[in-house]
Amino acid sequence: xxxxxxxxxxxxxxxxxxxxxxxxxxxxxxxxxAEALKALADPTRLRMLSLLAQQTEPLCVCxxxxxxxxxxxxxxxxxxxxxxxxxxxxxxxxxxxxYWVTDAGQRALIVALSLG
Numbered sequence: 001x002x003x004x005x006x007x008x009x010x011x012x013x014x015x016x017x018x019x020x021x022x023x024x025x026x027x028x029x030x031x032x033x034a035e036a037l038k039a040l041a042d043p044t045r046l047r048m049l050s051l052l053a054q055q056t057e058p059l060c061v062c063x064x065x066x067x068x069x070x071x072x073x074x075x076x077x078x079x080x081x082x083x084x085x086x087x088x089x090x091x092x093x094x095x096x097x098x099y100w101v102t103d104a105g106q107r108a109l110i111v112a113l114s115l116g
């Protein structure tokens with residue numbers, strides 16, 4: 001008798017393995033988390049989040065742009081993605097936008113840094 005073969009009673013209906021537990025992460029939650037992770041999955045955006053997390057006051061977009069080797073439209077694109085993920089927020093003051101990190105952004109940065 002082959003002792004490596006499990007008893008027939010624990011095999012799945014297709015003869016393979018017994019069914020595992022179903023995923024506990026709901027599809028809509030998984031989608032939302034994946035979108036948030038996409039927002040973090042860029043070196044420039046991670047650096048922007050880190051820069052904003054160090055500030056005690058909101059930072060003007062012109063001061064953010066000065067810290068990177070990219071042009072203002074690209075910087076604004078990155079900031080928009082971070083804002084849509086709710087990692088940063090901003091307010092307009094005249095023609096300039098001022099950005100700050102949100103609590104969710106602080107937590108996301110801590111988690112991202114713990115991975116590295």
